[in-house]
Amino acid sequence: MIDSRKGGKPLGGALLDVLLKRTPDRRPMWFMRQAGRYLPEYRAVRQRAGSFVDLCYNPELASEVTIQPLRRYDLDAAILFADILVVPHAMGLPLKFEEGEGPVLGTVRSLDDLNALRPLVGSYEVRQVCETVRLTRSSLAHDKALIGFCGGPWTVASYMVAGGSSDRVDAKLAAFRRDPWFVALIDRLVVESIEYLVAQAEAGAQAVQIFDSWAGDLIGDQLQEFVLDPISRIVAGVQARVPGLPVIVFARGIGSHQIKAAALPGVNAIGVETELGLDEIDVNVALQGNLDPVALLAGEDVARREALMVCAKIPKERHIFNLGHGIRLGTDPAVVGAVVDAVRRSEA
């Protein structure tokens, strides 16, 4: 029930308003990685949970960290606390996060590897994530949106091919050669991502975001085949089963020329990284972004100034205020608060 109303106001507040082209009563805001190590309350929960993976699959604690930033800041959306590698993990690939090292993931480099994977529906991992969604939705205020997410097939595949590292050379080689196992891997990730996002929506997510962090690796026909077409099929597949579910696509690094192509049919907003100007992008959907997370390290004055410069480029009816990349470790939570307050005050 995406658009059900209670008390005269639509569920999901300003974020859903912008996604659905209704007039929002304020500029919706959330921050990528708003639940994370820069927050002392997150670090406390993380310590209780054990590893990062343990936290992802602990619905009570994952829900807690999902909600934490909304207690501290006047934001409009919570984003499910999970990881894009939940999908391959739920398909049966081993996954762990080494402290300070990033993920270590089982690899898929052949049709045999691919065929050994199971469907993610019904897996422990997906059941736990969906329980986190349910718990979070039931705790969130009516006008706060809950965003679910998955990784884009290209990005997730690149981690599966590399075994967790973010080096995309082997994935690019497979794409250049159109290796049959790689084409099949992308297709499989489309199917599983649809299942995963539908499950999140049915559990209570009011919108979903597809993070294709490494989309910018490819151009031209390869961008179309391995990035844009798979995303398009996910959007169509999800919306066929959850009609009207808003979708945000963050195809990072594809540039202001190609980013228009990310405004695929059914896409309600596109995420924009810090390195593009919001005023360079001429599309008919909302834009999400793109304050530089480094500005949050530069103190309240600089952060406020830069945040207001972002807002000046685009009216609130078409904008979801966010960062262009995730919040950095070491960010002072007070600076995040100063930015939220400055944006709110500028519109009062």
Next chain:
Amino acid sequence: MIDSRKGGKPLGGALLDVLLKRTPDRRPMWFMRQAGRYLPEYRAVRQRAGSFVDLCYNPELASEVTIQPLRRYDLDAAILFADILVVPHAMGLPLKFEEGEGPVLGTVRSLDDLNALRPLVGSYEVRQVCETVRLTRSSLAHDKALIGFCGGPWTVASYMVAGGSSDRVDAKLAAFRRDPWFVALIDRLVVESIEYLVAQAEAGAQAVQIFDSWAGDLIGDQLQEFVLDPISRIVAGVQARVPGLPVIVFARGIGSHQIKAAALPGVNAIGVETELGLDEIDVNVALQGNLDPVALLAGEDVARREALMVCAKIPKERHIFNLGHGIRLGTDPAVVGAVVDAVRRSEA
């Protein structure tokens, strides 16, 4: 003597022809990092030289590795073997390259640090580099161009601020705050880069390239102030002293929208990274690039196909064939040869 003629043909061959908007008799080609560890003959010289830094300042051996790729391949240009960190090193900052670790450089984070640096003119480092240029020019065939280079002030400054690592957070913070020492550092790098490029041109370089690898960190006013204006001042300063010296600007990552701004007055070509399509860029100067170096890892068939796709996007009169990033370690030299031959054959 940029344009002196000998035997009826202009010095510098097809590369200079394209830079100077003459009709080239073939598509000029060179490869970023064409002198490097993928070549066994490079590895042999490097072993004799000692460290990477030792090799940069050994004119005989640096000249040898500069010329090596032209012995193996039918290329149109040699690029001086050196490093963008020669400038801060020649200004007095300690520099070493740890094996497999990248550079370790002294830092500049205050006006005092900056004022402690010396002018690079007359330094041992610059004298050795210029001797390399002289030796190389005297060995190169008449129709092969020798390209000198320096880093862009933003990129060089980011290494100076970070002490060698490529993490640009502290440089971005200084730029956000417009710290006076940082503004002065950029200004100083403009002055020193002019001296350095003029010295290279006087020693025999027929064209120079400014590598601003991290230009894409900034947008809008900051891109203008810390990337484009400094480059513009370097170009003007160099051409005031070496009239007509062709300049190639490689401002990586600034996107197809902003890259037009890199076609500054006096700039003869702009370098284009792999992630942009040459046919997206509408400028009135030549374009250099942009085969994906990963394509060279994918075998001769893929590499040839991708190379010819690059050429199909732009006529040879406006194109300097190159990679979009440097040749990768592990590239098979035979694949590079196959690409060169394919481009040549396609135009025969």
